[in-house]
Amino acid sequence: MAAEIRLEKVRKTFGKVVAVKDMDLLVEPGEFLVLLGPSGCGKTTTLRCIAGLERVDHGRVYIGGRDVTELPPSKRGIAMVFQSYAVFPHMTVAQNIGFGLRMRRAPKNEIKKAVQEVARLLQIDELLDRYPSQLSGGQRQRVAVARALVMRPEVLLMDEPLSNLDALLRLQMRAELKKLHREVGTTTVYVTHDQIEALSLGDRIAVMREGEIMQLDAPNEVYDMPANVFVGGFIGTPPMNFLRAEVRKEDGGVYLAVGDFSVEVHKEWQEKLEGMVGKKVVLGIRAENIEVRPTPEGGALPARVVVSEPLGAQQLLTVQVGKDVLKVATSTELSATPGQTIGLVLTKAKIRLFDEESGEALKFD
Amino acid sequence: MDVRLRKLLGTDTLLPYWLLLPSIVFIGVFFLMPLFNAIMLAFRADNGAFTLDYFKKMVADVRFIEALKYTFLLAITIVPLQLITALAMALLVNTGFRGSRFFLYLFALPLGISDLAAGLIWLSIFTQHGFLNSILYSLGIIERPIYFISYQNTGLTFLAVVMAEHWRATAIVLVILVAGLQMISKDYLEAAEVLGARGWKKVWYVILPMLKPSLQSALIIRTIFALQTFAVVLALAGDIIPVLAGEAYFWHFLYRNSHVASAYAVFLMAISIGMTWFYLRFLRSRMEVIRG
Amino acid sequence: MSYPRLLRRTLLYIGATAFALWVLIPIFLIAISSFTPPNEIYAWPKPIIPSRFSLDTMRFFLNSYGVLNSLRNSILVALLTLAFTLAVGAPAGYAVARFSFRGREAFRLGILITRMFPTALLAVPLAVTFIKWGLYDTLIGVALIHTAMALPFAVIITTGIFMGVPKDLEEAAMTLGCSRFGAFVRVALPLALPGLAAAAMFTFVISWNEVFAATILTVNNRTLPAHILTTIQASPLYFRFAGGFFMTIPALFFMFFIRRYLFHMWGGATAER
Ligand SMILES: Nc1ncnc2c1ncn2[C@@H]1O[C@H](COP(=O)(O)OP(=O)(O)OP(=O)(O)O)[C@@H](O)[C@H]1O
Numbered sequence: 001m002a003a004e005i006r007l008e009k010v011r012k013t014f015g016k017v018v019a020v021k022d023m024d025l026l027v028e029p030g031e032f033l034v035l036l037g038p039s040g041c042g043k044t045t046t047l048r049c050i051a052g053l054e055r056v057d058h059g060r061v062y063i064g065g066r067d068v069t070e071l072p073p074s075k076r077g078i079a080m081v082f083q084s085y086a087v088f089p090h091m092t093v094a095q096n097i098g099f100g101l102r103m104r105r106a107p108k109n110e111i112k113k114a115v116q117e118v119a120r121l122l123q124i125d126e127l128l129d130r131y132p133s134q135l136s137g138g139q140r141q142r143v144a145v146a147r148a149l150v151m152r153p154e155v156l157l158m159d160e161p162l163s164n165l166d167a168l169l170r171l172q173m174r175a176e177l178k179k180l181h182r183e184v185g186t187t188t189v190y191v192t193h194d195q196i197e198a199l200s201l202g203d204r205i206a207v208m209r210e211g212e213i214m215q216l217d218a219p220n221e222v223y224d225m226p227a228n229v230f231v232g233g234f235i236g237t238p239p240m241n242f243l244r245a246e247v248r249k250e251d252g253g254v255y256l257a258v259g260d261f262s263v264e265v266h267k268e269w270q271e272k273l274e275g276m277v278g279k280k281v282v283l284g285i286r287a288e289n290i291e292v293r294p295t296p297e298g299g300a301l302p303a304r305v306v307v308s309e310p311l312g313a314q315q316l317l318t319v320q321v322g323k324d325v326l327k328v329a330t331s332t333e334l335s336a337t338p339g340q341t342i343g344l345v346l347t348k349a350k351i352r353l354f355d356e357e358s359g360e361a362l363k364f365d
Numbered sequence: 366m367d368v369r370l371r372k373l374l375g376t377d378t379l380l381p382y383w384l385l386l387p388s389i390v391f392i393g394v395f396f397l398m399p400l401f402n403a404i405m406l407a408f409r410a411d412n413g414a415f416t417l418d419y420f421k422k423m424v425a426d427v428r429f430i431e432a433l434k435y436t437f438l439l440a441i442t443i444v445p446l447q448l449i450t451a452l453a454m455a456l457l458v459n460t461g462f463r464g465s466r467f468f469l470y471l472f473a474l475p476l477g478i479s480d481l482a483a484g485l486i487w488l489s490i491f492t493q494h495g496f497l498n499s500i501l502y503s504l505g506i507i508e509r510p511i512y513f514i515s516y517q518n519t520g521l522t523f524l525a526v527v528m529a530e531h532w533r534a535t536a537i538v539l540v541i542l543v544a545g546l547q548m549i550s551k552d553y554l555e556a557a558e559v560l561g562a563r564g565w566k567k568v569w570y571v572i573l574p575m576l577k578p579s580l581q582s583a584l585i586i587r588t589i590f591a592l593q594t595f596a597v598v599l600a601l602a603g604d605i606i607p608v609l610a611g612e613a614y615f616w617h618f619l620y621r622n623s624h625v626a627s628a629y630a631v632f633l634m635a636i637s638i639g640m641t642w643f644y645l646r647f648l649r650s651r652m653e654v655i656r657g
Numbered sequence: 658m659s660y661p662r663l664l665r666r667t668l669l670y671i672g673a674t675a676f677a678l679w680v681l682i683p684i685f686l687i688a689i690s691s692f693t694p695p696n697e698i699y700a701w702p703k704p705i706i707p708s709r710f711s712l713d714t715m716r717f718f719l720n721s722y723g724v725l726n727s728l729r730n731s732i733l734v735a736l737l738t739l740a741f742t743l744a745v746g747a748p749a750g751y752a753v754a755r756f757s758f759r760g761r762e763a764f765r766l767g768i769l770i771t772r773m774f775p776t777a778l779l780a781v782p783l784a785v786t787f788i789k790w791g792l793y794d795t796l797i798g799v800a801l802i803h804t805a806m807a808l809p810f811a812v813i814i815t816t817g818i819f820m821g822v823p824k825d826l827e828e829a830a831m832t833l834g835c836s837r838f839g840a841f842v843r844v845a846l847p848l849a850l851p852g853l854a855a856a857a858m859f860t861f862v863i864s865w866n867e868v869f870a871a872t873i874l875t876v877n878n879r880t881l882p883a884h885i886l887t888t889i890q891a892s893p894l895y896f897r898f899a900g901g902f903f904m905t906i907p908a909l910f911f912m913f914f915i916r917r918y919l920f921h922m923w924g925g926a927t928a929e930r
């Protein structure tokens with residue numbers, strides 16, 4: 001049932017805009033792949049190239065090993081859920097869900113059975129005789145999903161299917177989609193610009209920027225080991241903190257100089273950094289991996305508090321270290337008034353280093 | 366469709382052009398070609414030589430100057446009248462009082478009525494024993510019928526034509542203006558009210574300036590159409606009031622001279638184009654105006 | 658309600674009623690005239706309400722030589738015009754609404770310009786061409802120039818209509834097994850149908866009302882307006898009134914059905930985006 005999707009050097013331009021830039025992508029059979037990226041980065045276009053709604057300029061699209069580049073959407077074995085849901089307003093829910101099967105000329109009773117089955121799965125079997133205008137946004141969304149699933153597609157494509165729902169419903173539907181995917185097991189490509197959604201749903205996440213995939217990895221890897229400054233800065237709330245640093249060596253060993261202060265590095269990195277002494281790097285660290293102390297003593301990095309935002313269980317501090325601004329999370333017990341200087345201790349194991357020029361993560365293997 | 370056939374026709378990339386093709390061909394054959402032919406007929410003698418004879422003949426005709434005069438007089442009187450009436454109607458409807466949609470529909474009714482029918486409708490009012498005379502008589506205002514439509518009273522006849530055409534074609538202007546009003550965002554109006562603009566002030570300082578493109582486009586369209594006025598005049602006034610389009614018709618229909626008829630047609634089209642150019646030249650926001 | 662508001666509302670209704678009467682009274686009067694006995698048409702002073710309601714005037718009109726025939730011609734020409742216009746114009750409207758392609762704006766501008774052009778005048782040169790082509794004095798010939806007149810409207814209206822049908826819907830149909838054409842037929846067309854019907858009626862009315870070109874291009878096969886126009890000087894008043902009224906009825910009827918779409922034709926509030 002589930003097929004793999006392979007893109008080879010797929011390029012799509014609109015006039016001067018390169019929406020998809022020579023993309024290579026392999027989606028494993030049964031995988032749930034999330035395309036994530038800022039607005040306008042080409043997620044929808046990528047999806048539409050897979051669907052066949054957009055003709056690629058060059059490159060090839062394979063679904064289940066079959067070259068579908070020249071095939072119309074109807075011949076690709078895909079089903080798609082649109083951001084607007086695109087539920088046909090002149091058909092009842094049942095007719096909407098059964099539309100694809102009717103196009104396949106499936107027997108009437110079979111259609112009916114399949115429609116009821118999938119409607120039950122999505123808990124809309126009560127609504128089958130209604131017209132879309134009589135449905136809520138969430139219900140319409142379910143109809144759109146049901147209409148795609150009933151086709152038993154080899155590949156399911158979803159373009160921000162939850163973006164038009166309110167926050168609570170979105171949370172609920174997210175869980176349901178995840179469950180659904182576990183049950184049905186269709187290869188799924190899911191577009192979103194909501195990183196929480198991406199992290200919670202995806203087997204892997206492809207982070208895109210300006211038509212290119214920046215990183216394609218499992219959610220925790222994308223989160224913990226961003227491939228470059230862009231990914232680190234895009235994923236996570238608050239995003240990863242960046243500090244300009246320089247690799248230095250003194251009698252003790254290799255360390256990172258942040259302004260006048262030094263940050264120790266992991267033992268394993270010591271020798272690897274050896275060859276980079278004098279080089280400028282960007283140090284990346286997530287807010288939760290920074291321990292905050294009331295005062296900068298005992299080798300802690302001194303930081304000036306700019307703003308403190310209480311967020312219920314925690315407070316979020318915006319602090320300044322040299323010229324760099326950081327966001328750190330700490331318990332509400334610590335009193336941090338703007339202007340005050342506090343100390344930061346970075347968890348060594350969680351530090352990521354990036355090349356200052358290219359922004360790419362430094363690889364030590 | 367077969368992939369090869371699709372490629373051959375280029376339907377994937379050329380589809381929009383295929384869809385446009387029929388209308389482009391049609392416009393070419395039934396619009397551009399006759400346009401070209403009209404110019405040919407007007408400027409070329411039967412032996413193929415270039416000539417201005419037909420235009421000379423047109424201008425030399427006694428009725429030409431009259432027709433020119435009346436055509437312009439009609440346009441100059443009717444168009445402003447219509448703009449004012451339609452604007453009043455549109456603003457009235459725009460207040461959104463209960464039943465305003467219904468009134469809008471009533472106001473727009475004459476849009477579907479042909480110029481010929483409109484001429485005949487007003488004939489029933491203005492004819493010698495028509496409704497107007499009968500009413501005036503019943504009220505004791507007149508002793509015997511006034512000849513509204515007669516060679517002796519071309520002024521009154523002209524007025525009758527103006528009233529009929531004013532009545533018939535105000536609806537088009539109304540529709541353009543109402544559409545323009547609908548495009549003015551409610552936000553602006555509310556902002557204006559917050560700033561203290563009410564009633565006439567709001568109309569004058571907010572609505573009218575924003576309605577300008579619609580007003581201009583109505584002005585152009587109506588002027589061009591007013592220049593073609595024909596059947597209203599013929600139905601109501603026969604040949605008492607000559608107009609240019611009517612002369613084209615007579616030359617074609619009565620004198621069987623398609624050259625001079627074409628000369629009239631070309632002359633009228635040239636005036637229309639000239640008028641449009643004039644308006645576009647002197648009014649701002651050209652594209653919006655053409656777009657309507 | 659406060660006094661000024663009451664006053665304002667009263668004034669609004671008075672104004673609206675005055676305009677409505679201005680529009681309606683002439684229609685009312687021609688209707689009355691058409692059902693006044695022929696001899697009373699010439700009465701002096703003529704009572705506004707005739708002494709009796711009579712079908713004689715209407716009957717005389719319909720039985721006059723050439724009227725029924727021209728009525729038939731008018732209907733045929735209008736139907737032909739409608740068919741030609743939609744067949745030629747709707748695809749263009751669809752293309753403009755759906756695709757972005759080079760020359761799209763130029764095409765739209767061309768259409769907008771032809772909309773303003775005094776197209777009926779082109780009947781004069783077309784008469785000469787049609788004689789050569791054997792289309793002179795034929796219903797098809799008249800329908801063709803009527804199509805040229807209605808085409809810009811049809812393109813503009815259908816553009817608006819198809820823009821109102823989200824592209825997504827057709828694309829969804831395509832992902833569900835339809836070809837592009839199938840998606841159009843099954844999804845776009847049914848949703849556009851009410852609008853297309855209005856466009857069709859509008860086209861019908863344009864043709865039904867057109868008199869200049871129809872008169873120029875025909876001799877024996879007159880349409881109703883052409884027939885009335887060419888016989889007008891020789892016809893009694895009651896014939897003219899009945900004719901005027903008869904031509905008006907379908908227009909009023911159609912106006913009722915297309916009232917929702919009126920603003921597509923000239924306004925373009927929905928046609929533009
Ligand atoms: N039909 C089109 N014509 C012209 N440009 C387009 C078209 N579709 C997309 N683009 C451009 O291609 C780029 C990628 O667009 P795309 O819709 O794929 O972005 P996206 O990642 O889905 O963004 P969003 O999160 O806002 O939906 C954008 O710069 C967009 O402006």
Ligand SMILES: [Mg+2]
Binds near residue numbers: 044045159
């Ligand atoms: Mg998108």
